[in-house]
Amino acid sequence: MTHHCPAILVAAPASGQGKTTVAAALARLHARTGRRVRAFKCGPDFLDPHWLALATGHPVHNLDLWMTGEDDARARLHEAAGQADLIVVEGVMGLFDGEPSAADLAQRFGLPVLAVIDASAMAGTFGALAFGLQHFRPGLPWAGVLANRVASERHAQMLQDALGDNPSDWLGAVMRDEAFALPERHLGLTVAAELPDALARLDAAADALATTVLGQMDGAALARWSVGFEALDDEPALAPLLQGKSIAIARDAAFCFIYPANLDVLRTLGAELIFFSPLADEPLPPCDAVWLPGGYPELHATTLAAGTRARDSLRAHVLAGRPVWAECGGMMPLFEFLVPSDGDARVTWGVLPGRVVMQARLAALGPQQLTLPSGTLRGHTFHYSRCESPLAPVRHTESVRGGARAVGEAVYRAGAVQASYFHAWFPSSPAATASLFSAGGAS
Incomplete structure (x- = not known):
């Protein structure tokens, strides 16, 4: 059996570009309208899933083609697709970093890639980065590009113009705003449960995203990113090795x-x-x-x-x-x-x-x-x-x-x-x- 569901993998050219903020904001934006959203985290990460779980109201599992394995990832995506209106997968590091990488996961399961680029210190180079991310690996499923930490509407226009002959790749600009910054420490983001204003930060980020092309997409528009997830054959039940413990x-x-x-x-x-x-x-x-x-x-x-x-x-x-x-x-x-x-x-x-x-x-x-x-x-x-x-x-x-x-x-x-x-x-x-x-x- 195959379950179909709109799905998107939120990636970036490097760490620190704002992947978690955008992924959690996208999940929160749709969850608070009543859509059923399931989120996953690419790679072995404990911290980002706390924010994604807060945004969706559901546990967040990790997907990694080596650590968790392809079969486990396929089974979890299939289950989620049967229950959800939208699946959001947050990438890890840069899009092509690591073995396996977020790009490997996207290609294995046909997940369209949304590239989040911190554009705070660039203009025309934004177009080169977006082009490179899309075309570096042939056959990579592609959703588009979102500019993050943008200074002004004029700056946003310069970034959009930098896409040249690919204006349809533009999914909008999120302005720089400390209201929805997610604080960090030495191992990564601060755990959401430690911040009394965590949900307010997510709502502020969702509000900012709602002004973009991406944020204004409804269920019908999201359907263009529909992906079919196949079921696995039933696996044998685990022996109750810890029964009574x-x-x-x-x-x-x-x-x-x-x-x-x-x-x-x-x-x-x-x-x-x-x-x-x-x-x-x-x-x-x-x-x-x-x-x-x-x-x-x-x-x-x-x-x-x-x-x-x-x-x-x-x-x-x-x-x-x-x-x-x-x-x-x-x-x-x-x-x-x-x-x-x-x-x-x-x-x-x-x-x-x-x-x-x-x-x-x-x-x-x-x-x-x-x-x-x-x-x-x-x-x-x-x-x-x-x-x-x-x-x-x-x-x-x-x-x-x-x-x-x-x-x-x-x-x-x-x-x-x-x-x-x-x-x-x-x-x-x-x-x-x-x-x-x-x-x-x-x-």
């Missing part, structure tokens, strides 16, 4: 890097999920295993260091020999000390020996995979801190770039605690995922 998951402003698909897999494996907030010093609920996902513990180091109930209950869980899987930000407070950018070390949970130190430079970025006895998990790494520990890694992930393999992130183990900078995408291997939360697993 309860998993406590840290979830708050310090631990917020959670793929919705990871939660879905744990539930499908039979686990009961219980959420708690270390930042609020909530004690660990009774459970069989713990997942400490990534996030921003360095921004909350003082509060986490002062939280004795969360710390003591986690230590008791570890002493009882129950499993813990900690990734990146979830791993950082497990050590004895966390040193934020101010250089003042905070005493943290002391489950693992050593310390984690924040640094100004990016420490690691890119796709990774973790091979365990029960399967191989795909995922990625992205962090600005370094770990200093006497613990010897029990294994390493593999860094995966362009078909090459290299040693990736360390995986530490102490008793039933396993920790790494590696962010795992659980659907890539449900069996390996189950082993992370099972006593004696992933040995």
